[in-house]
Amino acid sequence: MISLRNVTLERRTREEFDDDLKSRALSLFTGRDRRPRRKRVLDDVSLEIEDGAKVGLIGPNGAGKSTILKVISSVLTPTSGTVDVRGRVAPLLELGAGFNPELSVVDNVALYGVLLGLDRRTIDARLEAILHFAELEEYRRYPVRALSSGMTARLGFAIATDADADILLVDEALAVGDESFRAKSRARIDALWHAHRTVVIVSHDLALVRATCERAVWIDRGRIMASGPPGEVVDNYVRSVDQAATLALARARNGAGR
Amino acid sequence: MFRRGDTLDAGPSARRAQRSRVVTQRWALVDDRLVDVVGVLFSQNIKIRYRGSVLGIVWSALNPLVMATVYSAVFGRTFAPYYGGSVVLYGCTVFIGLSLVGFFVASTSECSTILVQNGGLINKVRVPLEAFPLATIAAHAFQLIAGALPIVVVISLVVNHDPLRVLLLVIPLAALLMLTAGVGILVSAAGVFFRDVPHLYELATFLLWVTSPVFYPVAIVPHPLVHVLIFNPLFVILRSALDIVIAPVLPAPWLPMLGFAEGALALAVGIAAFAAMRPRFMDHL
Numbered sequence: 001m002i003s004l005r006n007v008t009l010e011r012r013t014r015e016e017f018d019d020d021l022k023s024r025a026l027s028l029f030t031g032r033d034r035r036p037r038r039k040r041v042l043d044d045v046s047l048e049i050e051d052g053a054k055v056g057l058i059g060p061n062g063a064g065k066s067t068i069l070k071v072i073s074s075v076l077t078p079t080s081g082t083v084d085v086r087g088r089v090a091p092l093l094e095l096g097a098g099f100n101p102e103l104s105v106v107d108n109v110a111l112y113g114v115l116l117g118l119d120r121r122t123i124d125a126r127l128e129a130i131l132h133f134a135e136l137e138e139y140r141r142y143p144v145r146a147l148s149s150g151m152t153a154r155l156g157f158a159i160a161t162d163a164d165a166d167i168l169l170v171d172e173a174l175a176v177g178d179e180s181f182r183a184k185s186r187a188r189i190d191a192l193w194h195a196h197r198t199v200v201i202v203s204h205d206l207a208l209v210r211a212t213c214e215r216a217v218w219i220d221r222g223r224i225m226a227s228g229p230p231g232e233v234v235d236n237y238v239r240s241v242d243q244a245a246t247l248a249l250a251r252a253r254n255g256a257g258r
Numbered sequence: 259m260f261r262r263g264d265t266l267d268a269g270p271s272a273r274r275a276q277r278s279r280v281v282t283q284r285w286a287l288v289d290d291r292l293v294d295v296v297g298v299l300f301s302q303n304i305k306i307r308y309r310g311s312v313l314g315i316v317w318s319a320l321n322p323l324v325m326a327t328v329y330s331a332v333f334g335r336t337f338a339p340y341y342g343g344s345v346v347l348y349g350c351t352v353f354i355g356l357s358l359v360g361f362f363v364a365s366t367s368e369c370s371t372i373l374v375q376n377g378g379l380i381n382k383v384r385v386p387l388e389a390f391p392l393a394t395i396a397a398h399a400f401q402l403i404a405g406a407l408p409i410v411v412v413i414s415l416v417v418n419h420d421p422l423r424v425l426l427l428v429i430p431l432a433a434l435l436m437l438t439a440g441v442g443i444l445v446s447a448a449g450v451f452f453r454d455v456p457h458l459y460e461l462a463t464f465l466l467w468v469t470s471p472v473f474y475p476v477a478i479v480p481h482p483l484v485h486v487l488i489f490n491p492l493f494v495i496l497r498s499a500l501d502i503v504i505a506p507v508l509p510a511p512w513l514p515m516l517g518f519a520e521g522a523l524a525l526a527v528g529i530a531a532f533a534a535m536r537p538r539f540m541d542h543l
Contacts, residue, residue, distance in 0.1 A: 012541040019542065020454035074384045076540055091382055098379055102306050114298040115383045117291060 002049040002072055002167065002198065007081035009042040009067060009222075041067050042078065043222040051087075051166070054199045056209030056230060058237055059219040065202040068219065069169045072200065087166025087198070090116045092157065099152065101145035105136055108144050109159055116163045126162055133188075134158035135181070154181055161188050167198040172205075206234050292386045299393030304400060319405035322356035329473050340475035341504075350413045351500055355472030357406035358430075358496055362438050363463045365398035369442040370449040370456045377543040387539065388532060391446040395439055407431075414503040423502050429514045430499040436521035437491050440528030447535045450542050470496050491520035 042064050049055055057065040070076040073089045098112040109130055113123035131137045134154045136147070144152060161168065189212070192199060203209055209216050209230050216230035218237045226233050308314030329352045334345035341347040369391040373380065376390055414423050449455040470492045471479075479487065487493045495517040501509035 019452060021448075021452035021458060022454055024452065070381070073382075075381060077537065089384075098383065100302055100306070103302055107302065107305060111298050111302055114291075114294050115379070115385055119294060120297070 001051050001084070001086040002047070002200070003082075003084040004045055004047040004068070004071065004078075005082045005084075007042055007045045007047075007071060007078045007083060008040065009071065009076060010038045010079045011041050011076075013037050013039045041222050042071070045081070045219075045222070045224055047217065047224065047227075049198060049200065051198055052193075054193055054212065054214050055201070056213035056216045057200065057202045057219055058204070058206060058209055058216055058234065059225070060241075063219045064222040065219050066171055067222075069171055069200065069202060072167070073169055085167065088117055088163075089167045089169060090160050090163040090165030091169040092160040092171065098156065099144045102143055104141050104143055105131070105147070105155065106140045108155070112156070112159045113163065116160065116165065118163055130155075130158045130162050133162065133184070150178060150181075157185055157188075161185075161192060165197070167200070168192060170199065170201045170203075172203055206238065210234050292389055292392075295386055295389040296393045296396065299389055300396045300400075303393055303397035307397065307401070315401065315405045317405075318401040319357075319409060322353050322360060322406060323409075325356050326350075326353035333473060337475055337478075340477050347417070347504065350417070351475075351504060352473050353406075354410055354413070354500060354503060355470065355496055357402060357410065358434055358499060359467055359470050359472050359492055361398055361402045361406075362434065362441075362492060363467060365395045365438055366442045366445050367456070367459060367463060368394050368398070369446040370459045373446050373450050373539070373543065374453070380543055381540075387536065388443055391442045392439065395435075395442045399435060399438075410503060417504055418506075423508070426502045426508075426514070427499060430495045430502065430517055433491075433495045433514070433517040433521035434499075436518075436525040437495065440521070440524030440526070442528070443532045444524075444528040447532045447539075450539050451535070466490055466492050469493055471500070472496070488516075491517065491524060494520060 045064075045068065047068070057068060059065055067076065069091065071078055071083055072085055073091050074083065074085070098115050099108045100111060103111065106127065109127055110120065110123050113126075114120065118126075128137075131140055134151070134157070136151060136155055139147060139151070144155075147155070189199065201209065201213065213230045215227060216233035216237075217227040218225040218233050226236055326349050330345055330349035334348050337348050338345045341351065372390045372394055373387060379385070380387065410427070411424050414427065415421070445455065445459055469487050469490045476484070476497060494513060498509060498514040498517050501513065
């Protein structure tokens with residue numbers, strides 16, 4: 001169960017380059033030190049996700065979709081509001097994020113598994129199953145840097161979905177591997193679905209959200225614009241994007257006509 | 259449809275949430291997963307360093323061994339009178355100094371970049387952040403204990419024929435570990451906020467290194483300066499280690515104790531500073 005209540009998150013913007021001690025000391029000395037500007041990344045977001053629900057987060061780039069995932073996985077702590085997440089969360093890391101390229105596939109399974117909150121014994125017990133699913137049994141002693149990007153993604157997918165987490169967070173990483181693996185991963189997502197696991201997907205693939213999610217949440221500028229049946233929400237989102245585009249086009253034409 | 263703060267599946271779950279306790283996600287001083295994460299990062303670190311060969315451990319002792327030989331060749335004759343006329347004893351002193359100070363410098367320098375390096379990962383999974391510097395220090399400590407320490411023990415036994423001294427060596431060693439851990443996590447936190455910390459820290463470690471009696475006898479340091487050097491915890495720790503291993507009579511207990519206290523203080527300050535800075539890390543990673 002995931003429950004965000006009135007979650008507001010402000011982050012320091014990174015536009016200023018005072019990230020070094022020397023220039024910071026200098027700016028203090030010359031009295032030009034400014035308080036860093038803060039940007040509201042999430043604005044009063046309230047979201048309840050039931051156990052077993054499959055929810056798609058949609059919206060433009062920079063809207064705060066991935067930030068919501070980070071709040072759920074408690075990577076980020078909200079400035080105000082409460083977060084209540086029941087159950088173990090497994091984020092499906094994007095390509096290679098949890099891997100050390102110099103280590104062997106087997107060592108990386110251990111590393112990634114511990115990062116996802118499994119204990120060593122569980123990981124050792126599941127190792128074979130993970131390698132089998134990722135179709136990497138012959139590569140177990142290879143360093144991960146020797147794998148193709150598709151293989152790496154397969155490995156990440158296999159571990160994250162085998163982690164037996166209650167909540168799986170997916171950030172644009174479903175299109176993994178070749179056709180046959182894609183079918184397999186789709187099957188596994190379905191299995192997770194039927195096993196009553198909660199899945200939260202951030203995706204720009206609106207067709208995917210429409211087809212696989214029970215609910216869609218449209219997020220823009222850190223706010224929830226709409227949530228509900230995916231067909232409806234996706235349609236509204238697309239319509240608003242189209243309207244904005246038409247408006248911009250009309251404005252550009254007018255500007256050119258003058 | 260366009261209500262702000264719309265909730266999903268309001269109903270049974272909303273009622274359940276009301277009954278539920280509010281989970282505040284505050285960073286605990288010791289995360290329950292800390293041991294597991296440090297363990298896996300530690301073995302990862304060791305594996306990359308050694309690539310499955312024993313040669314790695316030999317190499318970690320070989321480096322100060324070669325350096326000590328070079329120092330002996332250059333300064334040996336000059337400084338031998340301070341070591342009972344023995345160039346070999348001078349060389350042994352340098353070896354101990356290089357091993358201990360080298361451990362401190364190498365591990366804390368690595369700490370200054372470790373969190374930024376792992377920023378991508380830290381942004382994806384919740385992971386106890388202090389695990390990164392601690393695992394780095396543990397890997398270096400393993401190297402020190404498996405590589406150089408046996409040689410130090412042999413030196414001690416050959417010079418003094420006294421196993422008690424080997425036991426006493428635990429005190430400066432523990433002090434060094436605490437000092438390194440404290441400074442390491444402090445520097446790792448500072449490295450998050452200021453990207454030039456690694457460069458500035460290089461200068462700081464050079465100062466610590468020169469003001470520690472690694473390649474010169476303490477006796478040549480002008481008298482008023484010795485009182486300043488005592489503020490360098492590495493000076494205190496190294497000197498008490500050298501006294502225990504090499505000096506003909508056992509040193510007064512206050513020096514090893516001072517080193518131990520300085521180490522414990524550094525550790526406490528490091529942990530407190532890390533905990534204080536922790537909430538603002540994510541804005542910089």
